[in-house]
Amino acid sequence: MQTSELKHAQLKKWIEDAAALMQPDSVEVCDGTQAEYDRMIQITKDAGLATELNPQKRPGCVLFRSDPSDVARVEARTYIASKSKDDAGPTNNWVDPAELKKTMSELYKGSMKGRVMYVIPFSMGPVGSNIAKIGVEITDSPYVVANMHIMARVGSKVLDVLGKDGFFVPCFHSVGKPLSPGQKDNGVWPCAPMDKKYISHFPETREIWSYGSGYGGNALLGKKCLALRIASVLARDEGWLAEHMLILKITNPEGKVKYITGAFPSACGKTNLAMLIPTLPGWKVETVGDDIAWMKFGEDGRLYAINPEAGFFGVAPGTNNESNKNAMDTIQKNTIFTNVALTADKDVWWEGIGYDAPGEVTDWKGKPWKQDKANKEQEPAAHPNSRFTGPAKQCPVVAKEWEDPKGVPISAFLFGGRRPKTIPLVNQAKDWAHGVFMGSIVGSEVTAAALDVKAGTIRRDPFAMLPFCGYHMGDYFKHWLNLGKNAKDPSKLPKIFFVNWFRKNDAGKFIWPGYGDNSRVLAWIFDRCDGKGGAVETPIGTLPTPDAIVRPNGVSEDDMKEILKVDIEGWKAEIADVRANHYPKFGAKLPAELNDQLSAIEKRLAG
Ligand code: OXD
Numbered sequence: 138m139q140t141s142e143l144k145h146a147q148l149k150k151w152i153e154d155a156a157a158l159m160q161p162d163s164v165e166v167c168d169g170t171q172a173e174y175d176r177m178i179q180i181t182k183d184a185g186l187a188t189e190l191n192p193q194k195r196p197g198c199v200l201f202r203s204d205p206s207d208v209a210r211v212e213a214r215t216y217i218a219s220k221s222k223d224d225a226g227p228t229n230n231w232v233d234p235a236e237l238k239k240t241m242s243e244l245y246k247g248s249m250k251g252r253v254m255y256v257i258p259f260s261m262g263p264v265g266s267n268i269a270k271i272g273v274e275i276t277d278s279p280y281v282v283a284n285m286h287i288m289a290r291v292g293s294k295v296l297d298v299l300g301k302d303g304f305f306v307p308c309f310h311s312v313g314k315p316l317s318p319g320q321k322d323n324g325v326w327p328c329a330p331m332d333k334k335y336i337s338h339f340p341e342t343r344e345i346w347s348y349g350s351g352y353g354g355n356a357l358l359g360k361k362c363l364a365l366r367i368a369s370v371l372a373r374d375e376g377w378l379a380e381h382m383l384i385l386k387i388t389n390p391e392g393k394v395k396y397i398t399g400a401f402p403s404a405c406g407k408t409n410l411a412m413l414i415p416t417l418p419g420w421k422v423e424t425v426g427d428d429i430a431w432m433k434f435g436e437d438g439r440l441y442a443i444n445p446e447a448g449f450f451g452v453a454p455g456t457n458n459e460s461n462k463n464a465m466d467t468i469q470k471n472t473i474f475t476n477v478a479l480t481a482d483k484d485v486w487w488e489g490i491g492y493d494a495p496g497e498v499t500d501w502k503g504k505p506w507k508q509d510k511a512n513k514e515q516e517p518a519a520h521p522n523s524r525f526t527g528p529a530k531q532c533p534v535v536a537k538e539w540e541d542p543k544g545v546p547i548s549a550f551l552f553g554g555r556r557p558k559t560i561p562l563v564n565q566a567k568d569w570a571h572g573v574f575m576g577s578i579v580g581s582e583v584t585a586a587a588l589d590v591k592a593g594t595i596r597r598d599p600f601a602m603l604p605f606c607g608y609h610m611g612d613y614f615k616h617w618l619n620l621g622k623n624a625k626d627p628s629k630l631p632k633i634f635f636v637n638w639f640r641k642n643d644a645g646k647f648i649w650p651g652y653g654d655n656s657r658v659l660a661w662i663f664d665r666c667d668g669k670g671g672a673v674e675t676p677i678g679t680l681p682t683p684d685a686i687v688r689p690n691g692v693s694e695d696d697m698k699e700i701l702k703v704d705i706e707g708w709k710a711e712i713a714d715v716r717a718n719h720y721p722k723f724g725a726k727l728p729a730e731l732n733d734q735l736s737a738i739e740k741r742l743a744g
């Protein structure tokens with residue numbers, strides 16, 4: 138479609154202005170058809186950027202290799218450019234919006250020379266849902282267009298909903314690598330150097346400007362940029378929630394259904410939990426979403442969630458038939474792989490896929506690679522953040538209501554992180570404010586090897602939103618507290634739980650097996666939502682009685698007691714850490730109720 142055919146005057150003008158600035162060879166408005174997807178893949182193949190995989194093994198699948206400087210979200214180059222620095226808060230990078238737009242406009246000048254400017258109208262959420270939001274991304278990357286086809290609903294159907302004057306979030310994206318006449322990418326992933334990459338958000342004007350990166354959340358602007366950073370601001374202003382949460386459907390042996398959302402920092406197995414295969418007989422888990430939940434109150438006073446995405450952008454390494462068979466089945470066809478290894482027969486391979494590399498493979502940098510298990514220092518064949526982009530509708534356990542425009546009613550929120558000590562397997566909040574407190578102290582242990590910090594340090598990631606909250610985190614806590622206070626019917630609010638699958642014993646071994654056995658904990662949570670399930674009130678929250686959770690193989694009665702006990706000394710240290718090192722970060726904006734929670738737990742522990 139040509140820009141001249143567009144009915145939305147503001148959209149048309151915005152595209153024309155962008156084209157005048159970025160100077161592409163031509164402009165195309167995406168229609169979202171399969172033919173368009175196929176054409177994008179063909180263009181990237183012709184440019185030497187995509188490799189078609191073995192159609193017998195992976196029909197409709199391709200592999201991309203990115204530039205080594207462009208392999209992950211770049212938090213240091215991500216900005217929340219609100220008018221006032223204080224509105225971005227202490228956890229975001231801030232630049233004055235006028236200054237940032239000036240810098241970036243210079244970069245965008247002529248940045249699409251030699252390329253096509255694609256205009257992607259997209260809906261986050263089922264098209265036409267009253268919870269969904271529309272964005273329009275301008276990009277010079279056909280890789281981005283193809284990925285957006287999988288991750289969002291794109292094309293003409295979105296323009297129909299937008300009409301002549303509907304609201305959309307305008308999103309600029311350029312890889313920042315113009316081509317001179319006759320020049321081609323020739324197999325070189327286009328991007329700009331690190332110090333020229335910018336992932337910028339303008340919360341007041343609801344705009345996103347991204348430059349210099351073609352990878353993941355930096356470039357597929359519907360996901361982290363719109364559905365979390367900008368949406369968190371919309372949600373604050375409009376009284377709803379945009380959260381970094383999976384959504385799962387759980388059915389008990391009697392056929393009763395509940396929906397649960399959960400926030401976990403990266404690398405805590407969120408996608409695996411969203412698709413788990415229960416080991417508890419008679420229980421069923423199905424997937425509504427694996428990364429983001431948007432939630433609004435319905436007429437009946439319950440909170441309804443939609444998954445704003447249409448696909449999974451999952452980390453490949455560690456995904457296998459044991460850890461996540463449903464994800465493995467999802468990505469069998471029509472999937473884009475990025476930075477995994479390529480086998481001689483054109484299949485994919487990665488560390489933790491469940492079997493050894495079959496002979497010599499090509500690593501993510503395009504070099505021959507042979508597995509050497511004796512060499513512990515061997516560089517991995519797949520980049521640790523290599524990804525699959527797979528359609529959610531291909532997931533064997535996708536819930537039938539995953540695209541229901543009204544969303545699904547949520548019974549429980551989970552918060553969790555990797556906590557080897559102190560934090561019990563599961564703990565129910567006493568009330569909403571206590572639950573908000575739990576969300577505010579979410580953290581995960583980091584190893585010295587992973588980050589330049591002392592081993593055993595807890596990296597706090599409140600609500601798993603640290604890199605994704607588009608405003609001051611103190612105000613975000615307040616928003617959560619207010620939502621509970623203002624609820625029409627507080628009894629219909631989701632119950633809040635803190636879970637921890639990652640407790641270790643003194644020998645450093647995991648006590649709880651995790652994966653499908655987490656269904657045993659979900660079953661207790663399910664029952665608690667109905668006021669059932671063996672439970673005991675403790676100073677830190679409501680814990681299961683030791684026999685309330687059906688023990689999996691390999692977990693003894695003593696193990697169970699250990700992971701369900703109140704570790705008084707550990708909790709005292711936890712509270713001291715939150716008080717000294719975590720809460721002070723939020724300054725005067727930290728809601729007093731959260732400090733009150735600290736004091737209340739302290740008092741209960743002492744008493
Ligand atoms: C993601 C993340 O990629 O949370 O989903 O980092």
Ligand code: MN
Binds near residue numbers: 381
């Ligand atoms: Mn995520």
